[in-house]
Amino acid sequence: MKKIILSLMLPVLAGCSTTPWVAPYERHYLADPIMQFDRDPVAAGYMNHVYEARESARGAEGGTGGGCGCN
Amino acid sequence: MAVTELRSYLTPARLRNLLTGLLVVLCLPAQAAVLPEERVDSLYHSYDGGGVTIDGPSILVRKNIGETVSLSANYYVDMISGASIDVEATASAYSEERKEYSLGADYLVDKTRLSVGYTNSNEDDYQAETTSFSVSQDFFGDLSTLSMRVSFGNDDVGRNGDENFAAEATHRRYGLTWNQVLTPKLMAALSIETVSDEGFLNNPYRSVRYLDPTVEKGFSYEPELYPTTRNSDALALRAIYRLPYRAxxxxxxxxxxDSWGISARNFELRYTHPLRESLLLEAKLRQYQQNGADFYSDLFDYSEATNFRARDKELSDYTTSTLGLGVTYRLPGNWSLLSDRNTINLYWDYMMFDYDNFSDVRVHERETNTLGAGEEPSYKFASNVIRLYWSLWF
Structure with missing residues (x-):
């Protein structure tokens, strides 16, 4: 049991001591607005609504999902 | 586990180890959670296809109070007119309106973002309220973000023209998203979400079709009947990569x-390309493929053939293919309001729906029709979806 708990804790311990492998000064590409999954929430939310109303699959849409409360 | 078993398991040494572990988790270098940008978006949306037109405005305002609180409000309208193929086959064209109000608040506590939201949707025959709560935390040196979200919805379902009809439905959603920076040019996100519905889940106007040798067409209609529970799971993986040039x-x-026997998968590829400083072009391809519900049939063998029955085309086997194109233009400073960052955006999506086992029964309305029940061609149609909006940041 102790070994299992220790092995489960290892990634967490490693995480605490990890130096970020992408340094802050290397993040200028990621900060570019074109690197956002959804740049404009109002437009992305609308497309999710269109899909959810016409397709049976729902959920895991990312930041703009959540159910439209409509039939 | 019984309480006595738990007590015997949690010896002082084990308890100490557990607390140490918890402290280790709490020491995670969480940081730099930020509030969303302050902005106003004014959107005109339009969906036109399959005999139906749905359009209207959507206004989203987000404003921060100090460094830790962000408030948002959204007003959204769907104006619906026309007649989809279901309506055309069994009823007459109609028009209606759905209005939706949403309020949200985000609160930054050290490196954690807490959010609450409330949405109210209202139409003649359907009222819905949804409350949501989410928590988001950055850690591992700003490279990871974990977000958890729950929401609870209550719907009141009515039926126009039938004052005695009243039903309810509840919806619960539990979602988890892990965002991860993988390299200086690559970011990924893994999301899972479980949705649980209970109550009246079918559309009170839709009908199923069954073979009926007593009528000339060879088939008749009767109301749909769905199960009163539905549980679903979705898993999504997204990634975004910065190309060697700025794109x-x-x-x-x-x-x-889900528990109705529906399985589905979708794939999307999107390319974003800035052109000079003020122009952004975007192209998108998306495909969605679905295997329908266990209780779906285009044509049942006889009346009340199964315990549950549906002929809703969204519960059938079908494929949707979408091509999307869009442009964002950043207005010159002297044309902008409140700040020098204003954009005008136009996005167009062309969606093609191709049904495998949902027939176009409108052939029976033609005088030249020689097809019998069950011999009709499969239904297919295309829709144009437009998003035209103005965004300004302040």
């Missing part, structure tokens, strides 16, 4: 399954 490629894959 981005986004990929998305999602898989879905």
């Amino acid at each position: 981005a490629l986004k990929g998305e894959a999602r898989t879905y399954a």
Whole structure:
């Protein structure tokens, strides 16, 4: 049991001591607005609504999902 | 586990180890959670296809109070007119309106973002309220973000023209998203979400079709009947990559399954390309493929043939293919309001729906028709979806 708990804790311990492998000064590409999954929430939310109303699959849409409360 | 068993398991040494572990988790270098940008978006949206037109405005305002609180409000309208193929086959064209109000608040506590939201949707025959709560935390040196979200919805369902009809439905959603920076040019997100519905889940106007040798057409209609519970799971993986020149490629894959026997998967590829400083072009391809519900049939063998029955085309086997194109233009400073960052955006999506086992029964309305029940061609149609909006940041 102790070994299992220790092995489960290892990634967490490693995480605490990890130096970020992408340094802050290397993040200028990621900060570019074109690197956002959804740049404009109002437009992305609308497309999710269109899909959810016409397709049976729902959920895991990312930041703009959540159910439209409509039939 | 019984309480006595738990007590015997939690010896002082084990308890100490557990607390140490918890402290280790709490020491995670969480940081730099930020509030969303302050902005106003004014959107005109339009969906036109399959005999139906739905359009209207959507206004989203987001404003921060100090450094830790962000408030948002959204007003959204769907104006619906026309007649989809279901309506055309069994009823007459109609028009209606749905209005939706949403309020949200985000609160930054050290490195954690807490959010609450409330949405109210109202139409003649359907009222819905949804409350949501989410928590988001950055850690591992700003490279990871974990978000958890729950929402609870209550719907009141009515039926126009039938004052005695009243039903309810509840919806619960539990979602988890892990965002991860993988390299200086690559970011990925893994999302899972479980949705649980209970109550009246079918559309009170839709009908199923069954073979009926007593009528000339060879088939008749009766009301749909769905199960009163539905549980679903969805898993999605998204990634976005910065190309060697200034452009981005986004990929998305999602898989879905539910207790009605529906399984689905969709894939999307999006390319974003800035052109000079003020122009952004975007192209998108998306495909969605679905295997329908266990209780779906285009034509049942006889009346009340099964315990549950549906002929809703959204519960059938079908494929949707979408091509999307869009442009964002940043207005010159002297044309902008409140700040020098204003954009005008126009996005067009062309969606093609191709049904495998949902027939176009409108052939029976033609005088030249020689097809019998069950011999009709499969239904297919295309829709144009427009998003035209003005965004300003302040």
